[in-house]
Amino acid sequence: MNANLDFTTTTRQPGADECVYRLGRALRMGRIIRDDWGHDFTLSILRHSKRPGWEPSEKQLNAMQSLLAGLSVPNTLIIDEADHDAA
Numbered sequence: 001m002n003a004n005l006d007f008t009t010t011t012r013q014p015g016a017d018e019c020v021y022r023l024g025r026a027l028r029m030g031r032i033i034r035d036d037w038g039h040d041f042t043l044s045i046l047r048h049s050k051r052p053g054w055e056p057s058e059k060q061l062n063a064m065q066s067l068l069a070g071l072s073v074p075n076t077l078i079i080d081e082a083d084h085d086a087a
Helices: 016-028 037-048 058-071 081-086
Strands: none
Touching: 016 037, 016 058, 037 058
């Protein structure tokens, strides 16, 4: 076992990929109200996340996590009937 492991470099903030994925799923499943600030915020985050090398700011990540906590979207992968039938 190598005792000189370097954990100081990360490519993304912890939880960023999962938050983007879960926000996209929540939006498609209709869990985010269209007239709510969360809808516009989610669309913006999903747009920006497609850019190469994009990382959310700490404030954006906190907002994503808060929005997901308020939606009570499970921390596991969400599989709806359409996805399951297509597989």
